[in-house]
Amino acid sequence: MTEIRGGRVGRWLRKGVRRQPVTVIAAVVLLVWLVVAIAAPLIAPYDPLAQSPQSYDPPSGEHWFGTDELGRDILSRVVHGARLSIPLALAIVSLALLVGGVLGLLAGYLGRVVDEILMRLTDLVFAFPQIILAMAVTAAFGPSTFNAVLALVIVSWPVYARVIRSTVLVIREEDYLHAARLLGVGPVSALRKDVLPNSVGPAGVLATLELGNAVLLLAALSFLGLGPRPPAAEWGSMIALGAHDLSKWWVSVFPGLAILTVVLAFNVLGDSLRDRIDPRYAGGQR
Amino acid sequence: MSGSLTRFLVKRLAITIGLLLGVTVVTFGIVHLVPGDPVSANLSDQALNDPAAVRAFREKWGLDQPVYVQYLRYLGNLVQGDMGISQQTGRPVVSDLLSYVPATLEIALPAMVLALLIGTAVGLLAAVRHGRATDQVVRVGALLGLSTPPFWLSLVALYVFFYLLGVAPSGGRLSAQFSPPPTVTGMYTVDAVLAGDWAVAWDAFQHLILPVFVLTCIAVATLVRFVRSAMLEVLRQDYIRAAYAKGLPTGVVVRRHLLRAGLVPVITVSGLVFAALLSGTVLVENIFGWPGVGQYAYRAATALDLPSILGVSLFVGLVYTIVNLVVDLLYGLIDPRIRLS
Amino acid sequence: GGSGGGGDGSTLTVHTSFVIKTLDPGKVYEATGLTAVHAMYDTLLTFTGSDVSKPVPNLAESFTASPDATTYTFTLRGNAKFADGSPVTADDVVFSLSRVKNLKASPAVMVADLSAVKRDDRTVVVTSAKPDPNVPIILAMPALGVVNAKVAKQNGATDGADAAAADTGQKYLDVTSAGSGPYVLKTFDAAAQVVLEANPNYWGRKPAFTRVVIRNADVQNQKLTMAKATGAELALDITGKLLDGLPSTLRTSGVRDTVYFMYLNFDPAVSPVTSNPAFRDALRASIDYQGLADLFGKGAGPAAGLVPPAFPGALPDSDAPKQDLAKATELLKGIANPSAKFIYPAITYRGVDLGTVATKVQGDAAKAGIKLELTPQPLATFLDQMRGGKSEMGFSPQSLNYPVADSMVNNMAPGQGTALRAGWTVQRADPSTVEAGKKVNAALDPAARATGMQEWQRAMNKYSPYIALATNSGMVVATPSLTGAEYTPAGWQVDIAAIGRG
């Protein structure tokens, strides 16, 4: 039984590697990061918070990624950073998706005044550059993980609202919805059964693509000192520590690479997912 | 046409005003939600112990009034072109903006233009070479660009080009031995050229390179990705096949038929990319010591300097609506089907 | 940038990260503003180099002090001229001092008790409402730079009692300087740079550089720039650890003039933990002072007391406490939940991120079993929270209005303004601290004051809610060709006019 399945998975993998090597690599990278996040304490060679007198040690056999100002092991901090960035990105995206989704659903389905108000509201948020608004919000409420997430949800829900709204506007004119309503299905159950399931697809794709963005924005806020509070091992704030002194390049290079790989993996996967769901974008064949 | 254009513009103006009002309300709201009292944040210890000084400060900034009165007062001043005095610089926000905005435009505009040129060319190439190696490389490259934290890229660029190679200046707008050229546009390179001061122009230009490079990287990735998929979409259209069926050479089909149709969505996204670029300046300017709105905004936000935050928000909101307006006008220009209404 | 600076032999470039609101001496407040104002406006007295113990003559040839330290008589030198060529008179001196006082801007607190009258064209009498041996030092501060009264008045300045509202001189003074100093203001771009030019009418020794550009650059850029600099350049913010890796040919000059300290709130209503003296002692014993000093790097040291070594009355380094985790653990035994919310401003000060310092403290405290919740805040919020008196504990660097630490006594003694914010009322204080403070204020001669200060600090170390963590230096890093680039702990950081080419 297991053998058969193993064979099948193997075949599936081989096929995947051949057809979409980049996607498979991204999936593997992400998987590795997930494992790293889950098993951080087992993987990290040191306590990420443990300070030592060996400040600013360059990378060596003892500290592969070197140490920072307080003599903390950067590898361990990068590893533990995954526990922060990845779940927080997920939280930001799911909350934004929830808020934007519900509002977009209502705007698209109810139309008229509700729609107008909500769309002006999204316009309003769009009129601020994301990072500036997020900065103002976190600065106002004080830097903390919660506030950073809150700020990023505030700046990112409109994207989802718009996407969902536009899919709902399309669905609202779909014959299957009309047919159901003609059969006497009430508006609420139509919303639940017909509108909602058909709008989650595009939103889901968007959410995957936005995961990378969320990691980046969170890192940017932390870089500016508005993210999770120290001594948390957050990648953006680790880069900020290194930014004071570029000659200690290892302090900022490794967390930067961590962000880069995670975000890249998210983006590649999101891209492939979009290709799958919307085959018009598929690579390879037209 | 002209009648409908006027109506269109009037409507847009109304929307813009509404939006800007919204921006002020939101900003006011955020800043007033803050637990902190601007009085204690802005007065020295000693002054705080002096009730008269505190009262004077409150009166000066209208803090003794209810929030809505403060807001209306702000609006009243705003209509007269007065955005108040920045608490951090102590100067009128308007004059602050006048000096910071050109600096930002000086890096944002070239970055945008470069990104548009490169993005369109590369995206087009990828679309035409769809599914082949070039396409894959471009695709991965674009994703790589999208995935790189801009602040980190700035640091790396600075480290490599300045610290290691010494080929780029470290930051700022001008080397110390030069004085800024007489202000015309506020953009040093342009002003220096206008003044015929080539040494300054060259120096200012060198200072532009790294920040513009980083900003271009941010924008180009988004654009390439978008142009590629927009062009692919167009490539699938019957009219492209029809153009080939007419016996037109590939070059003509691409230039005349593909590019034209593909540019419409690209214009839309350009507006968004420009907004993203302005976001990007916050981080990039901080690292390159570039005295632009981004840095100004950062300082204002962290100092909770209400007039400055409002000023920046209004400026950005204005840019946003203007960019959207330009996008819509361009739409009408390029696509005959779109009527302004 | 790094490529430049050396091309033009007569330009000195000063790299520093700045926020400057104004260059009006009556209102100037920020460090870089003080540096620039000091170069443009002469004061009656001044300091040379890094020695701030004794003011030396400048616009005043000499002065006499009354024994009760209330009346000071200054004799002006005869040859001093403003940049426009007009002579510096007693009227200008009186106008300048009165204006600072009446503007009620930041510098006003220094002169609140002072008033000046002209005796004759070359004699000014300054009186203090309270006995104050520090008046000559106060008068050396850049804010008390003498302004050309005529020019200033023509441009809206006034020294009247209503100056706070009526004075509109800042607009002019932000564009044009009206002093008698070695430099005049060429351009002031609040975002990017301040450009000074040599004052052609300067009465004293001509400065070595005809042009000075004070450029706004963040610390990291300063370091990169200085690493490559070849010309006449100096940087003001490269301190401590940042000095590592710089070419050894660069000249550095620094003085330990900053002390970092924490406060605990002694109000039991705010926190039963921090108000517990055992907690304070445990925390004090848990900190690795040497480690902290190492964190700051070169020019830093452990803090023996609240007064930094640069100033009179500082305690010797040997008085500095040592980490004693065993003692800390022991002290904590009686405390149920030794934890506190620790606020600090999220800023970088003197090249050190305060977050890093706080993290170090947190790490040390954790070793003793104390849990500190780090809460970085925007500076504005931090100040608000701290001043609200409701924060459990906080941390910030201390700077002085003028290079004498006496004002600390007035602020930090129990029941005083700053102390009250830490819930430290007279009732909650040990009487010895109050006594020590009174003694300092009663001493009129410098030596007695210095001894008094030391006593006061020892009392404070024992009983106050303050824990001095470390001292750190201000630094001037200059290219090898420069001479006289000495750090001055008197607010203006470096005397630009004293810099020469060696």
Next chain:
Amino acid sequence: MSVLLETDRLAVSLSGVPVVHDASLSVREGEIVGIAGESGSGKSITAMSLLNLLPPGASVTGSARFGDVDLMGLDKRGWQRVRGAGISMVFQDPTAALHPMLSIGRQLTEHMRTHLGMDRRAARNRAVELLDQVRIPAPEKALRAYPHQFSGGMRQRAAIAIALACQPRLLIADEPTTALDVTVQAGILALLDRLRAETGLSVLFITHDLGVLSALAARSYVFYAGRVLESGPTNEVLLRPRHPYTAALLDARPHSGGPLNPIPGSPVVPGAAPPGCPFEPRCGFTQPECSTVVPILDSVGDDRHVACPVWGGR
């Protein structure tokens, strides 16, 4: 009449899936030839292969000659010369096949200038002539118009004008009237017939409407599952079908009285064709070998070919 286009065992695969098998077609000078068949039977793909407009990943085998040109051996430039000037094409949906952002005039003249080397004025004059020829009112004005300003019928006529601009010898019309109303369709059909009569144009006309074939085409091919099942003079094929599929198709048309007669089952999906005759699963006249042997298109005299040994032979 000489043969203008001749294909022999043309076969097309799209990403490895065979879609058209052994299509042997011929079109003579001045002749309108029809291709009929259900949706998905490979009509369009066959047409595309004649202009080398197949999507990437397509492979074509067999031979195709156009006049004295071997289409299979053409390089990029060769195709550019054939397209538009030798063979041109009109697509099913006139709205999609016209560039929405280029004026009719531009779309009408650009290839005249590349193919015929005309200058702007000459091309313009010819464009006016062409629009007049396809009965578009006020041709001068129409040149400046954009496609969205035209009605569906006008758009399709403009598309035909574009296809005719460089005086091709063969026009491939891929369901040019399917998207149009009957009255508009009538106009297009009349136009094509007139062009044939007046200019000697050959037309390969693809449709699923057998009535249209009867009215327009001299000869016809019936496609099913990527194969030609029957061919011959249109009247013969439609009035005396010799393949069960053609007969069933004719039977399924509306007729007076009684219910319609649908063909049982559903069409073959490419790549999942049965091993034998593709129509076997739906055919009412099968014999055992039908399910194993793919019948070949056999001549049954009189320019008639049928791929059904069971029925066709009768």
Next chain:
Amino acid sequence: MSVLEIEDVTVEHRSAGRTVRAVDGVSIAVRPGEIVGLVGESGCGKSSLARVAVGLSAPRSGAVRFGGRPVTPLGWRRRHPDEVGLQMVFQNTAGSLNPRRTVGDQLADGVRNGRQVRELLAQVGMPESAAEKYPHEFSGGQRQRLAIARTLAPEPAVIVADEPVTALDASSQAQVVNLLVGLVRARDMGMLFISHDLALVRQIADRTAVMYLGRIVETAPTERLWSDPRHPYTRALVDAVPVISEHATLPAVLAGEVPDPANIPSGCRFRSRCPHAMPTCDQEPPVLTDDDRTVACWLAEQKGGVSNVDTR
């Protein structure tokens, strides 16, 4: 008594600042057991009328009655149970079933009185197993049958079918039409069958209405309409249908272009293309009514009534 009555209905669409009067004063009645065909060129307003007829949108003016009860346009409320007997079959086979719900689930939406999804499937000749599948697993013809099964769920009295087979292949077309007609006849339902395929309408409709630019120009029993069209437009439509015959000729061409619906000519709307147009045509044509047919044409008026017009 008619089960569905459309009376003097006008429908307008507003978009991009212009108003298109898609339907202008149309009246049609459908009796139980009767199939009424509605033909007309694309854009003449057939779908607009159909949507109003079932209450998917509101008419600008006029009334729709179902079983004598006014039909309320669908708003936020659940549809009134009395109106559920008025159902619609849509043209787009891919869009009329929700791609993300199983067929059975969707059929169950309309099931009342304990009727079973199974039965419904059986009625349209689909296997029971279809209930667990998703729409994309079916061909276009099968999907249309499933859509019909869904409309059957509430046991409708009238079905409005808006081009239900246009998107289908000839053979599937036949299957679906047979099914639909069979069900309508068997259950004595009424049906408004919209199509642009005249031959098909001729095959199944009892009566046929011809629509041109938002108006009904002629109604008559189907066979009479075909053999003896009275309105020049009907004539043109009939003549434009290609037929297979030994001596097939090209269908007759109708001159001119369809006018812009937002800019309809005054008087008789067909006048710009009518081969018989005359000066009086610039006034609204009279609507002439015989016992079972109506014509709106000046020509018919001149020739003295509906019965003996010869438009040839």
